[in-house]
Amino acid sequence: MKIDILTLFPEMFSVFNHSILAKAREKGIIDINCFNIRDFTENKHKKVDDYPYGGGAGMVMSPQPIVDCIKHVKENNGGRVIFLGPKGTTFTQSKANDLSKEENIIFLCGHYEGIDERVYNYIDEEISLGDFILTGGEMAAIPVIDSICRLVPGVLSSSSSYEDESFYNGLLEYPQYTRPEVFNGERVPEVLISGHHENIRKWRKTMSLLLTKKNRLDLFKKFSLSKEDIKLLKNIDKL
Known part of the structure; x- marks a missing residue:
């Protein structure tokens, strides 16, 4: 399984360099890569957010760097683009089972007050961990990815480990x-x-x-x- 993560904080995913998933990556069972959305901004100051139209608190992630990042990743990953956001359907074990059968997945991690609505044109699905708010999509992506990867054949010693x-x-x-x-x-x-x-x-x-x-x-x-x-x-x- 190939998983690409679009994020502003790729260093947060160093957790996958340890324990069971690290061994699965070493064996080539799972391929996890991070892409820094900030690397795709056309803003000379590397800004990836701006004030919301209509006013309101906080900042909104700009569409240009996110969309360009998605397009870049799509060149080598034809999987579904899944956004980790509070408006999505609640993640369940059943959903983890379904996604574990995918060969390629792209996860998009939001931040601040969310993403520009026009980015949804490039998103296939939105997933939420539950009825609460996190500081960023990275916090949701980690348990979602972990729960999916451990169901991939070969990651655990046997299916009885999770059944x-x-x-x-x-x-x-x-x-x-x-x-x-x-x-x-x-x-x-x-x-x-x-x-x-x-x-x-x-x-x-x-x-x-x-x-x-x-x-x-x-x-x-x-x-x-x-x-x-x-x-x-x-x-x-x-x-």
Whole structure:
């Protein structure tokens, strides 16, 4: 997968030089590049923003440097242009799954009071992290890119590394435990050290259902319960 990022602060994306995504980049599974929008401005003072027509607080990113940057990147990347902005559709795990199947993606990071409306003529989609405001699109791009890249085949050791995680199948993830068996008087659930794989599977599924119902009722209501799920919830005391 090739990802190109259009930003005023390329140094913020050094986070991708570490950990799992750094290894994926070294293996050539993922190619992440940053382009500084400021390098494309025709303003002799390197300005990329100006006051909004009609008045108002703050500054607006000018169309010329953004559009020229998009055109330059498009010469070697035919992917969709995705703008990280507050007016976009809310990003979800389902969206991450869809985008992880793309070969090329271009992300545009906004700043200040936003971008000139005419830039939208060159944008394919706008994505938002949620109903809150960030200091810049870079802050939104980092988690979006990370969530997409980790689903690309070969980035993680196996698909099982993410298939049981929260949101992947519509439920929150079950509780996890590791050594020691007893910590501060609290013991690991007996079923997890029983060696009985089917009972462990049932316990984990039940815990996912219960946690989702307790913490994210909105997700639970959307989830289609199977016959086994209903049976597990009814027989929870037997686990």
